[in-house]
Amino acid sequence: xxxxxxxxxxxxxxxDLHSREELKKKLESARAExxxxxxxxxxxxxxxxxxxxxxxxxxxxREFQECGHTVVFIIGDFTGMIGDPSGKSATRPALSKxxxxxxxxxxxxxxxxxLDPKHTExxxxxxxxxxxxxxxxxxxxxxxxxxxxxxxxDFAKRYADNRPISLVEFLYPLVQAYDSVMIRxxxxxxxxxxxFNLLLGRELQKVFKQEPQVVMTLPLIEGLDGVNKMxxxxxxxxxxxxxxxxxxxxxxSIGDDLMWKYFSHIARLPEAEVAALQADMASGAKHPRExxxxxxxxxxxxxxxxxxxxxxxxxxxxVFSGNQLPDELPELALSAADLEEGKIGLLTLITRAGLxxxxxxxxxxxEQGGVRLDEEKRMDPRTMVTPKEGLILRVGKRGFxxxxxx
RNA sequence: GGUGGGGUAGCGAAGUGGCUAAACGCGGCAGACUGUAAAUCUGUUCCCUCUGGGUUCCUUGGUUCGAAUCCAAGCCCCACCA
Numbered sequence: 050x051x052x053x054x055x056x057x058x059x060x061x062x063x064x065d066l067h068s069r070e071e072l073k074k075k076l077e078s079a080r081a082e083x084x085x086x087x088x089x090x091x092x093x094x095x096x097x098x099x100x101x102x103x104x105x106x107x108x109x110x111r112e113f114q115e116c117g118h119t120v121v122f123i124i125g126d127f128t129g130m131i132g133d134p135s136g137k138s139a140t141r142p143a144l145s146k147x148x149x150x151x152x153x154x155x156x157x158x159x160x161x162x163x164l165d166p167k168h169t170e171x172x173x174x175x176x177x178x179x180x181x182x183x184x185x186x187x188x189x190x191x192x193x194x195x196x197x198x199x200x201x202x203d204f205a206k207r208y209a210d211n212r213p214i215s216l217v218e219f220l221y222p223l224v225q226a227y228d229s230v231m232i233r234x235x236x237x238x239x240x241x242x243x244x245f246n247l248l249l250g251r252e253l254q255k256v257f258k259q260e261p262q263v264v265m266t267l268p269l270i271e272g273l274d275g276v277n278k279m280x281x282x283x284x285x286x287x288x289x290x291x292x293x294x295x296x297x298x299x300x301x302s303i304g305d306d307l308m309w310k311y312f313s314h315i316a317r318l319p320e321a322e323v324a325a326l327q328a329d330m331a332s333g334a335k336h337p338r339e340x341x342x343x344x345x346x347x348x349x350x351x352x353x354x355x356x357x358x359x360x361x362x363x364x365x366x367x368v369f370s371g372n373q374l375p376d377e378l379p380e381l382a383l384s385a386a387d388l389e390e391g392k393i394g395l396l397t398l399i400t401r402a403g404l405x406x407x408x409x410x411x412x413x414x415x416e417q418g419g420v421r422l423d424e425e426k427r428m429d430p431r432t433m434v435t436p437k438e439g440l441i442l443r444v445g446k447r448g449f450x451x452x453x454x455x
Numbered sequence: 456g457g458u459g460g461g462g463u464a465g466c467g468a469a470g471u472g473g474c475u476a477a478a479c480g481c482g483g484c485a486g487a488c489u490g491u492a493a494a495u496c497u498g499u500u501c502c503c504u505c506u507g508g509g510u511u512c513c514u515u516g517g518u519u520c521g522a523a524u525c526c527a528a529g530c531c532c533c534a535c536c537a
Contacts, residue, residue: 273492274482275493283482284482298491298492299492300492301491301492301493302491302492302493303492303493304493304494305490305491305493305494306493307493308493336490337490337491337493338490338491338493339490341490341491341493342491365491365492366491368492369491369492370490370491394504396504397504405484407501407502407503408502408503408504408505409500409501409502409503409505410484410500412505413484413485413499413500414484414485416485416499417484417485417486417498417499418485418486419484419485419486420485430505431504431505444485445484445485445486446485446492447492
């Protein structure tokens, strides 16, 4: 692939790029030296589930790989084990060595659903941080000023509002920047919220007499609520490891407006096709549900396969549009000990099936008309049920259980 | 070290002696409708064997017929000034 093609490919759909010119030069010199560029991507092992928010970046990394470059996937195990000692951030709990190792492993497995393992180098940042002496930390800190740190939007706002900023938070960007130095990154990419950290990597590389990395940011993708960026802590995410049905359903639940971003950044549908779909929707030629169904199929196929995507789509139509039962129902095994004179209270049955967290919650579902036994609505919470093998309990649109006996 | 502010349900945030299981917003759940787990509308949202009962407003002790609200001690958090 020639340099121009590579540039067009990797620069597409990014938000910030510092700079295209530099990237071009790097591509040229890399070609001249017959080596691949080193594309850095940092991963936080405290949240081991990769979701579609990460996929935006992973897709871009994959594009670099398709151009023959090497992805350096850094697992922040060192920082993960420290966490955020200020305790402010719930997303940064301190993890044990074992937890970090486990998370790192599952992280890689998931990342390789998108990345090509043959062109990926996995590194752990404890490699260089664990043996570091405090003296070196101080020296490193000397390269950054408080004013520089306060230039970061997030810090500036918090400082202005008299909200706390822990010193640790000042250190983390530095840690990330130092990673760039250690792996001699040519390019680093991240979400737009990472711009400051990425740029700091450039500064630090200059200090260490390295050619500064090219910095590229990609859009943050809103999660299921359509407002906040997709994140595990907000629970508004679609994980790449989730079963087809979940990925499909969750995708169908995003707002119509958000579809386009997913088409382009997650499903990687070419811009022209996205535009065509938008036109079809505007003209009424295609129904929004139909378009979203396509999106959901593309996403399921990306992490599972075509057949699973098709099956999920069929099942979704049956369960939600047709209000029918799904093909697989979770089972609730009862034994004679659970019954009193052959009966069990409806509320108990619901909580036993895990379809409500408490009896009170089950009661609400019943009183609000959300509970059915063999498709027959039951609105009295005092109902005593005489369960039989194969009885189907349904709570709301999504909760099902089939009763069996042991 | 000094001064001030604060800790209320999943989160944010009212409430400063009884009318408070605690306003309101977000989130969650259910229903209606639909184009779908979109949007919108309605209801609901501590627990329990539920026309009743139990336990809550950082902790412990106290005042009071009665405390999230008052007092004391403690723990924790934040800001500002040094």
